[in-house]
Amino acid sequence: MGREMRINSSTTVIVTGGSKGIGKGIAKAFAAKGAQVHTVSRSRPEGIDDEMLNTGASSHRFWPVDLTTYEGAKGFFDAFSSEVGTPDVLINNAGQLTGGLLEEQPPEKIFSMLQVNLTTLILLTRFFLPAMLERRSGKIVNNASVSGKMFFPCASTYAASKAGVVGFTESLKQELRDTGVSTLLLITAGVKTEMYDEIHDLYGGHLDLDFLKSIPVAEWSEKVLEAIESDQDTLWPPGSSRVGVNLAHHLPGVFEGFISKKFHR
Numbered sequence: 320m321g322r323e324m325r326i327n328s329s330t331t332v333i334v335t336g337g338s339k340g341i342g343k344g345i346a347k348a349f350a351a352k353g354a355q356v357h358t359v360s361r362s363r364p365e366g367i368d369d370e371m372l373n374t375g376a377s378s379h380r381f382w383p384v385d386l387t388t389y390e391g392a393k394g395f396f397d398a399f400s401s402e403v404g405t406p407d408v409l410i411n412n413a414g415q416l417t418g419g420l421l422e423e424q425p426p427e428k429i430f431s432m433l434q435v436n437l438t439t440l441i442l443l444t445r446f447f448l449p450a451m452l453e454r455r456s457g458k459i460v461n462n463a464s465v466s467g468k469m470f471f472p473c474a475s476t477y478a479a480s481k482a483g484v485v486g487f488t489e490s491l492k493q494e495l496r497d498t499g500v501s502t503l504l505l506i507t508a509g510v511k512t513e514m515y516d517e518i519h520d521l522y523g524g525h526l527d528l529d530f531l532k533s534i535p536v537a538e539w540s541e542k543v544l545e546a547i548e549s550d551q552d553t554l555w556p557p558g559s560s561r562v563g564v565n566l567a568h569h570l571p572g573v574f575e576g577f578i579s580k581k582f583h584r
């Protein structure tokens with residue numbers, strides 16, 4: 320924990336994957352505080368400028384970028400730095416989902432998911448960090464998942480990406496102590512988005528998903544905003560998801576016994 324942050328009209332935030340789902344929810348939570356909001360994704364959602372401005376953003380700019388490529392990430396960083404400057408908050412949220420038995424997962428989807436979920440998240444952090452350090456202020460928010468903390472079948476490649484986000488963020492948190500720059504790790508559980516709905520298609524053939532629960536985007540986005548403002552380093556999921564994460568950590572054998580009963584090849 321370090322300095323508390325006041326989000327207002329002088330706050331500049333980048334939200335990757337801000338076109339829909341959790342990213343859009345977080346972008347709107349910033350907009351409601353009057354922030355200068357920048358959203359990034361491949362496709363521009365219709366009406367996003369109006370939606371952010373009507374919510375209260377002092378400005379909004381959408382950046383069309385494919386974050387699966389090095390050129391996409393570097394090109395965005397170069398353009399943003401020269402046209403806008405250094406963000407106060409970088410929210411690495413863009414993500415893709417893979418799932419199912421490993422041998423059934425399309426290799427090109429595994430590659431693209433790992434690029435967006437992990438490699439680009441690290442790269443954008445690496446690109447923006449030096450200027451934040453020089454200014455001695457900044458917040459880097461990395462959206463992981465309960466899948467980065469508790470491992471179940473059908474989630475092998477997605478879990479690998481999210482466990483990578485957890486390891487990267489935990490390590491960086493320690494490097495940044497007393498620099499004025501800090502991290503927030505989101506251990507996100509079920510949030511009702513398009514990705515959440517995909518879980519049933521991708522995992523449901525081999526895993527009984529009756530334990531899955533979701534909360535609305537706005538509810539999780541508000542919690543993220545509060546965690547940023549109060550400079551927390553980790554945001555845990557609510558309710559039974561938190562219990563599941565604790566069980567997997569402290570009693571991995573019991574967790575594996577529970578989840579294996581829900582799995583069939």
Ligand SMILES: NC(=O)c1ccc[n+]([C@@H]2O[C@H](COP(=O)([O-])OP(=O)(O)OC[C@H]3O[C@@H](n4cnc5c(N)ncnc54)[C@H](OP(=O)(O)O)[C@@H]3O)[C@@H](O)[C@H]2O)c1
Pocket residue numbers: 335336337338339340341342359360361362363384385386387412413414415435462463464465507508509510511512513514515
């Ligand atoms: N929903 C959940 O239950 C849940 C649970 C745990 C963790 N999470 C994590 O939360 C984050 C957001 O998930 P969500 O549920 O909001 O998913 P979503 O509704 O599918 O939104 C994903 C966002 O990422 C963007 N994106 C995907 N590939 C991209 C690429 N190559 N380049 C640029 N942007 C890209 C998408 O925009 P375009 O497609 O237009 O590029 C979209 O804005 C992800 O990191 C996810 O892993 C979600």
